[in-house]
Amino acid sequence: MAPLCPLLLILALVVAPGVRGACPVPADLKNADGTRTCAKLYDKSDPYYENCCAGAELSLEPGADLPYLPSNWANTASSLVVAQRCELTVWSLRGKGGKTRKFSAGTYPRLEEYRRGIFGNWANAISALYCRCRRVVAHPAPLDPHPELIRSLTQSGRP
Numbered sequence: 001m002a003p004l005c006p007l008l009l010i011l012a013l014v015v016a017p018g019v020r021g022a023c024p025v026p027a028d029l030k031n032a033d034g035t036r037t038c039a040k041l042y043d044k045s046d047p048y049y050e051n052c053c054a055g056a057e058l059s060l061e062p063g064a065d066l067p068y069l070p071s072n073w074a075n076t077a078s079s080l081v082v083a084q085r086c087e088l089t090v091w092s093l094r095g096k097g098g099k100t101r102k103f104s105a106g107t108y109p110r111l112e113e114y115r116r117g118i119f120g121n122w123a124n125a126i127s128a129l130y131c132r133c134r135r136v137v138a139h140p141a142p143l144d145p146h147p148e149l150i151r152s153l154t155q156s157g158r159p
Contacts, residue, residue, distance in 0.1 A: 022049075022050050022052070022053065023042075023049075023052055023053035023079060023081050023107045023109050024040070024053065024081055024107075025107070026081055026082060026083050026084050026105050026106060026107060027083075027084050029081060029083040031059070035061075036061075036062055036083065036133065037059050037060065037061065037083055038060045038061060038062045038063075038064060038082070038083055038086045038088070038131035038132070038133050039059075039060045039064075039080060039081060039082045039083060039086060039088045039103075039131050040053075040057055040058065040059050040060070040080065040081050041057070041058040041060070041073070041077040041079070041080045041126070042054060042055055042056070042057055042058075042077065042078065042079040042080065043055040043056045043057075043073075043076045043077060043078060044056075044078060044079065045078040045079045045109060045110045045111065045112065045123065046110075047110075049109050049110070052079045052109030052110060053079045053081065053107075053109055054079075056072075056076075058073055058077070060088070060129070060131040061131075062086065062131065062132065062133040063131070063132060063133075064129070064130070064131045065130045065131075066128060066129050066130070067094070067095050067096045067128045068094050068095065068127075068128065069094075069126070069127060069128060069129065074094065074126075074127050075124050075125060075126065075127055076124060076126075077111065077123075077124070077126045078110070078111050078112070078123045078124055079108065079109050079110065079111065080103065080108045080111065081106075081107050081108070082103050082104065082105050082106055082108075082131075083105060083133065084105045085105060085133055085134045086105055086131060086132065086133040086134075087102055087103070087104055087105070087131070087132055087133075088102070088103040088129060088130075088131045089101070089102050089103075089129065089130045089131075089132075090102075090103065090122070090126045090128070090129045091126070091127060091128040091129070092116060092120075092125050092126070092127060093127050093128070094127045094128055095128060096128045096130075097128075098127070099116050099117055099120075099125075101114065101116070101122060110123070111123040111124075111125075111126075
């Protein structure tokens with residue numbers, strides 16, 4: 001019976017891999033209608049990374065400026081994900097006071113690991129925030145110089 005137990009455990013992990021929660025990839029942060037999301041905050045984290053980014057979720061649109069978080073979210077976030085080309089600035093006190101930190105694009109499954117001062121951390125410590133995203137600007141194709149200009153430059157000896 002003893003050799004059977006490890007086999008059953010491995011089988012259970014292989015058959016049900018979707019049972020474990022996980023943080024989304026920053027590139028996947030979009031609303032159901034396809035519009036962009038700047039960041040997502042979650043109220044649950046766990047010592048095991050695969051169980052983080054769970055529980056209630058607060059989605060932030062680009063340009064979200066909340067000096068006073070809703071009462072059910074003040075000092076509640078313990079995991080967060082910031083979308084690509086976005087930045088989330090957080091404050092420890094309401095009205096954008098106290099300690100501050102900027103989170104660049106990425107996944108932050110355990111805010112306990114990010115220091116806030118000497119003795120604190122950012123888990124359950126976010127009271128205000130501002131989320132901004134850079135726009136993607138398509139650059140126009142460079143213009144080709146006029147053929148006569150190229151001929152005159154090559155005849156004059158310039159490269």
